[in-house]
Amino acid sequence: MANFDQYRVNSKKFSFKNHNPNDKSERSKTKEQDSIELTQLATEINALQDILHAEGKRKVLLILQGMDASGKDGTVRHVFRECDPLGIRLASFKTPSSEELAHDYLWRVHQVAPKGGELVIFNRSHYEDVLIVKVHDWIDDVECERRYAQINDFERLLAETGTIIIKCFLNISKEEQKARMQERLADPTKTWKFNPGDLKERELWPQYMQAYEQAIKATSTDYAPWYVIPADSKTNRNLLISRLLLDALKNMKLKYPPVPADYKNIVVKD
Amino acid sequence: MANFDQYRVNSKKFSFKNHNPNDKSERSKTKEQDSIELTQLATEINALQDILHAEGKRKVLLILQGMDASGKDGTVRHVFRECDPLGIRLASFKTPSSEELAHDYLWRVHQVAPKGGELVIFNRSHYEDVLIVKVHDWIDDVECERRYAQINDFERLLAETGTIIIKCFLNISKEEQKARMQERLADPTKTWKFNPGDLKERELWPQYMQAYEQAIKATSTDYAPWYVIPADSKTNRNLLISRLLLDALKNMKLKYPPVPADYKNIVVKD
Numbered sequence: 001m002a003n004f005d006q007y008r009v010n011s012k013k014f015s016f017k018n019h020n021p022n023d024k025s026e027r028s029k030t031k032e033q034d035s036i037e038l039t040q041l042a043t044e045i046n047a048l049q050d051i052l053h054a055e056g057k058r059k060v061l062l063i064l065q066g067m068d069a070s071g072k073d074g075t076v077r078h079v080f081r082e083c084d085p086l087g088i089r090l091a092s093f094k095t096p097s098s099e100e101l102a103h104d105y106l107w108r109v110h111q112v113a114p115k116g117g118e119l120v121i122f123n124r125s126h127y128e129d130v131l132i133v134k135v136h137d138w139i140d141d142v143e144c145e146r147r148y149a150q151i152n153d154f155e156r157l158l159a160e161t162g163t164i165i166i167k168c169f170l171n172i173s174k175e176e177q178k179a180r181m182q183e184r185l186a187d188p189t190k191t192w193k194f195n196p197g198d199l200k201e202r203e204l205w206p207q208y209m210q211a212y213e214q215a216i217k218a219t220s221t222d223y224a225p226w227y228v229i230p231a232d233s234k235t236n237r238n239l240l241i242s243r244l245l246l247d248a249l250k251n252m253k254l255k256y257p258p259v260p261a262d263y264k265n266i267v268v269k270d
Numbered sequence: 271m272a273n274f275d276q277y278r279v280n281s282k283k284f285s286f287k288n289h290n291p292n293d294k295s296e297r298s299k300t301k302e303q304d305s306i307e308l309t310q311l312a313t314e315i316n317a318l319q320d321i322l323h324a325e326g327k328r329k330v331l332l333i334l335q336g337m338d339a340s341g342k343d344g345t346v347r348h349v350f351r352e353c354d355p356l357g358i359r360l361a362s363f364k365t366p367s368s369e370e371l372a373h374d375y376l377w378r379v380h381q382v383a384p385k386g387g388e389l390v391i392f393n394r395s396h397y398e399d400v401l402i403v404k405v406h407d408w409i410d411d412v413e414c415e416r417r418y419a420q421i422n423d424f425e426r427l428l429a430e431t432g433t434i435i436i437k438c439f440l441n442i443s444k445e446e447q448k449a450r451m452q453e454r455l456a457d458p459t460k461t462w463k464f465n466p467g468d469l470k471e472r473e474l475w476p477q478y479m480q481a482y483e484q485a486i487k488a489t490s491t492d493y494a495p496w497y498v499i500p501a502d503s504k505t506n507r508n509l510l511i512s513r514l515l516l517d518a519l520k521n522m523k524l525k526y527p528p529v530p531a532d533y534k535n536i537v538v539k540d
Contacts, residue, residue, distance in 0.1 A: 050459075054459075054462040055462075056462075073356055076354055076355060076356055077354040080354055080355060081354060083355075084346055084347040084350055084351060085346060085350060085353075085355055085358050085359065085360035086343055086346055086360060089359075089360075090355035090356060090359075121355065174540075175540075177538075178538045178539075178540065181538045182538050185533055185534075185536055185538075188526055188529050189320075189324070189526050191526075191527075191529045191533060192326075192526060192527045193324075196536075199536075199538065199539075202538070202539075256459050256461070256462060257461075257462045259458050263455055263461060263464070264455075266455055266466075266469075267452075268447075268448045268451045268452050268455075268472070269448075269469075269472075270444075270448065
């Protein structure tokens with residue numbers, strides 16, 4: 001079992017310097033063993049998600065952030081491969097619509113937050129509103145600091161009303177992004193994911209890393225911690241996020257609702 | 271390959287009398303063969319759903335209706351077991367909220383209709399508004415007829431704006447429902463799905479069948495046909511719905527978006 005402390009962000013002393021994107025320490029010695037392990041983890045996650053759904057009270061929110069091609073889609077595909085859409089929901093945040101922009105930036109996020117019994121995955125999130133907008137200087141430092149506090153308040157509300165929150169930054173190296181982008185361009189079944197604008201954002205890599213470092217430092221809380229996931233290795237990433245999620249689900253001590261005593265006498269009539 | 275005509279409702283002469291809930295003709299001779307087939311179908315559905323998502327234009331809507339314990343959840347679980355939440359979305363319709371009731375009955379449905387690239391499953395649907403309300407006489411025949419026409423118009427809108435619609439009635443026998451309800455009561459991991467009110471609805475079985483027969487007859491159209499799925503056998507049900515859906519996806523002739531010519535010269539810089 002992983003020691004999650006090494007990935008969990010302790011606000012005060014966080015720096016990307018202490019996190020190696022190419023760390024593979026979650027992996028075992030063989031691909032076969034990793035593959036078996038991933039299937040087992042996915043099966044256990046599915047079993048517990050079914051109880052979460054049956055319980056219908058508490059909520060789980062997994063937030064995935066990362067640079068382009070850092071593996072957000074792939075994480076969803078692999079970690080939840082044994083789950084069905086009955087208890088799992090994905091919310092993807094793209095460029096906001098004019099309707100969404102007319103509201104505050106947390107409005108669209110709040111609308112798709114998990115309800116009782118749901119496990120919701122955010123593919124990108126309200127963190128874009130302290131990242132892309134910061135990197136492009138669409139907001140200044142004062143506004144950015146105000147947003148960190150607003151985000152912490154918002155997440156505290158979710159946590160205090162029954163939501164377990166896990167935030168994962170998929171940490172890839174700039175070299176790995178290059179390889180994955182080039183791979184997308186070479187594979188016609190993946191090229192649709194490529195956007196020429198992504199190359200412009202790639203040029204802003206150091207600015208993004210700085211914005212991420214600041215945001216993560218400011219918003220890793222007890223009730224909504226950030227984990228920096230070494231993600232150059234897809235297997236390492238999938239194993240770690242699966243383990244993190246499974247650990248969180250196990251800690252919830254989920255149980256099927258008790259069967260009312262009088263149910264045992266019910267006979268369904270013809 | 272199934273001949274879907276025998277399940278497809280031809281409005282004028284439709285009667286449940288010609289549909290046997292215990293028909294197992296989709297099944298092969300062995301469980302093993304059926305299991306392999308189901309996995310193959312699920313894998314193919316997943317592959318085409320990925321292209322639908324990549325294309326991002328057309329939409330697919332699968333509507334599941336049926337009596338309590340007819341297997342709506344089980345269908346979702348099995349037919350989509352190889353799919354991940356990236357391209358699939360489930361919308362479940364429960365008792366309407368006061369907000370929903372303050373709008374017309376199609377309002378909440380329209381909000382969760384599929385967008386470009388999505389495959390959406392409706393677990394129950396706007397058909398509840400010509401079923402439960404009809405059986406309990408909350409609407410009269412005139413209003414019910416008006417709703418059939420409104421539903422046909424609404425579905426035509428969806429179809430004409432790029433949605434492939436498949437409507438499945440999961441046809442179980444009253445005996446099979448009894449067995450499944452009793453099973454739910456006996457299994458603590460399933461009892462949460464049981465609601466004592468379901469027994470009351472069960473007593474109205476003939477009224478429900480009549481309401482279904484009328485509704486299906488009135489709303490099976492070229493652009494949004496109804497299929498009556500023999501569903502006493504779960505395997506038969508899963509095989510048939512998988513085949514129907516796969517056939518519809520194949521008929522869409524889905525293709526990954528063409529790669530822009532200038533992409534081949536792009537080199538991602540360090």
